[in-house]
Amino acid sequence: MALVVLTIDQRRSRQGPDRVDGLLEHLSSPDIAPDVVLPFERTAGDEVQGLLSSSRTAVDLALSLAESRAWSIGIGVGAVREPLPTSTRAAGGPAFENARDAVERAKATAEGIAVTGPDPVSAGDAEAVLQLLAAVMLRRSEAGKQTVELARAGLRQHEAAAQLAISKQAVSQRLQTAFWNHERRVRPVAARLLEQAAAHGAQAASTSSP
DSSP states (O other), X not given: OOXXXXXXXXXXXXGSOOOHHHHHHHHTOTTTXXXXXEXXXXXXXXXXXXXXXXXXXXXXXXXXXXXXXXXXXXXXXXXXXXXXXXXXXXXXXXXXXHHHHHHHHHTTSSSOEEEEOSSHHHHHHHHHHHHHHHHHHXXXXXXXXXXXXXXXXXXXXXXXHHHHTSOHHHHHHHHHHTTHHHHHHHHHHHHHHHHXXXXXXXXHHHHHOO
């Protein structure tokens, strides 16, 4: 099983309230729970860390948090020290070290996402696509974000139009301007690239084992 560590650090924490408790509540959602190997916990100050078994869930969480502009997200893949403890704070291994490296690099990016793994090429590919997706999402207008949110929820264009009190044509134009179809098609690509990076980490771990 390929594992993914997310280390999430609050941006500009000294300039605003501590948002960690609200984040932890969000990260305990039943929708996420099946893919959580070790639960998300506050590890230090305004930082949160957790271990996932799904690259797709890691991608969705990272992009959602990046879109909020409130967090830096480091994604780490690689070996995890076994046996796993019950607490994330007690866990360790290269994947956790890589997530630490990634979150520090993420702080210096406009998109707030970085990926680190034992294979720099596969990790770099995943990072590049995630940063591109995040850049698209961060450049949307408020109207575009609102319309995309309805599309993500599964509403058809005429349903979104009724909810927003605009025409179906206006919904279509907003989605086109927001590059919604591009995001929808590229998200699975980002997940596959992260899965490949995680697989390289698992392979490296098995090769180094005695």
